[in-house]
Amino acid sequence: MDHSRLADASRATRRMFVRDLTLNARIGVYAHEQGRTQRIRVNLDLAVEDDGAANLSRPAVGADELGRVVDYDTVIGAVRDVVAAGHVQLVETLAERVAEACLRNTRIRVARVMVEKLDAVADAASVGVEIERRNI
Numbered sequence: 001m002d003h004s005r006l007a008d009a010s011r012a013t014r015r016m017f018v019r020d021l022t023l024n025a026r027i028g029v030y031a032h033e034q035g036r037t038q039r040i041r042v043n044l045d046l047a048v049e050d051d052g053a054a055n056l057s058r059p060a061v062g063a064d065e066l067g068r069v070v071d072y073d074t075v076i077g078a079v080r081d082v083v084a085a086g087h088v089q090l091v092e093t094l095a096e097r098v099a100e101a102c103l104r105n106t107r108i109r110v111a112r113v114m115v116e117k118l119d120a121v122a123d124a125a126s127v128g129v130e131i132e133r134r135n136i
Contacts, residue, residue, distance in 0.1 A: 006047035006110060013109060014050035016070055019043055021079060026087040027094060027117065034087075039118040040094075041126065042079055046070070046102060047110035070107050078102065091115045091129045099133040109135050 007015035021044075024037035048070045078101040088094045095115045102111040116128030 006045055006112070007050075008047075009050075011047075012050050013047040016046045016048045016072065016075075017044060018072060018076060018079075021076060022118070023080065023083050025083045025094065027089070027091065028120075029089045038120070040083070040091075041114075041116045041118055041128075042083075042098065043114040043116075044075065044079070044098075044102065045110075045112040046075070046108050049107045049109065070105055074105075075102060078104075091117060091127075092131070095129050095131045096133075099131060103133060103135050106135060 007013060021042040023040055023042065025040045026037050027033065027040065028038065051068060079098055082094070082097045082101050085097075088097070095113045098115065099111045099113045102108050102113070110132060111134075112130065112132045114128060114130040116126035118126050120127050
């Protein structure tokens with residue numbers, strides 16, 4: 001099974017994403033990173049249960065209702081809560097916490113999380129990490 005495709009009718013999943021969410025985070029292990037915030041960028045790719053994929057011949061009842069999908073505002077709120085929770089030393093730790101927060105919604109089967117520090121290295125646009133975690 002090819003897990004690189006998050007939207008997949010045969011697995012009844014749709015791909016939901018959040019691009020370039022920029023936040024101020026208290027993050028870093030170095031002395032100059034302590035006691036201040038720095039800009040981070042978060043990108044999410046989520047494989048979400050797609051109840052419409054199982055019923056391709058007819059639309060789902062109430063197909064245009066927020067209650068039958070994962071609300072991206074709720075997902076973004078969870079990311080904001082994780083970032084606001086306090087100082088984190090590693091981008092890897094922050095990415096794990098974001099993935100865990102996303103996967104609390106049991107309709108989210110896979111969470112790919114990228115966290116980048118935007119101002120950490122003067123000669124680089126960003127540095128960071130990408131992880132993938134699963135509910136399945």
